[in-house]
């Protein structure tokens with residue numbers, strides 16, 4: 001059987017139940033290793049600058065990144081600007097969005113002294129990894145990648161662009177340019193990570209090493225976010241920037257109150273926590289629980305006859321209290337664009353150093369060193 005067929009199966013496997021359970025179990029082990037010695041890990045994660053970050057991002061990934069950074073893991077965060085045009089034609093107000101991401105990152109507690117924040121397009125050597133990596137994949141395995149398929153479906157009738165097709169490959173370059181061995185992700189990104197591991201392995205098998213006994217690239221592992229339950233938008237559907245059902249980190253307390261007031265609940269007055277039967281109410285309770293570090297069931301019992309109104313009042317207060325310090329810090333940062341530009345410039349300089357060193361290893365492994 002050809003290697004391509006194997007890899008396709010590996011990728012499909014990455015989304016099977018059994019494989020998901022293995023990844024979950026492995027994530028628990030990794031957490032234990034982090035607690036013992038965080039210095040053996042280097043983590044990379046990132047976002048596409050397609051809009052402002054919201055509370056779904058906060059509870060789903062940002063808070064976790066800060067926790068891992070604070071546990072002592074060296075952290076890289078890519079602002080994946082080239083990825084903006086995987087599923088749309090134009091980049092939009094990209095400068096503002098990139099700067100808004102930097103602002104959000106710092107406001108939630110990412111620390112530029114410990115975390116390298118950089119923009120994808122600013123690191124040429126990272127992007128050059130794409131060429132050797134593209135030689136290591138086939139179009140059929142990319143077409144079978146579940147994440148690529150889902151993204152393509154989400155774009156409606158758009159034809160597949162080369163950039164969308166190679167999404168897993170440029171994402172592999174994002175991860176491997178800094179030799180990250182840890183990628184905190186949601187389940188939807190697992191096929192990308194599996195493809196990244198396949199690329200690292202094939203690079204070693206086909207192109208060799210810069211120094212004996214040490215593959216150029218590590219086998220990066222996924223770290224599934226803890227309790228990464230999906231938070232819904234205020235209309236009870238998936239929270240998404242494009243649906244306008246989000247609460248953004250940068251919003252004011254008043255804006256937050258207005259959005260929660262409009263949130264969809266149901267006609268039953270007595271509040272109970274029932275994610276299957278009453279998903280919208282359960283979602284608001286989950287959020288209240290996350291904001292206050294409490295069990296949603298206990299919050300539901302406390303509200304009881306207070307109804308949807310009582311629930312929304314409690315959630316508004318909880319959320320505004322939770323995000324007040326982050327918002328205050330965000331406002332301070334926004335008032336100092338020079339500082340934000342400096343953080344990005346330093347991050348980009350550091351990412352370039354790291355990427356240049358990796359590209360040197362790649363050239364050495366491939367025999368492409370011509371300083372005769």
Ligand code: TRP
Pocket residue numbers: 044045046047048078080083171174175183185189
């Ligand atoms: N594709 C990711 C998203 O849409 C963002 C991203 C870009 C990323 N490069 C990455 C995530 C590398 C993890 C690792 O959210």
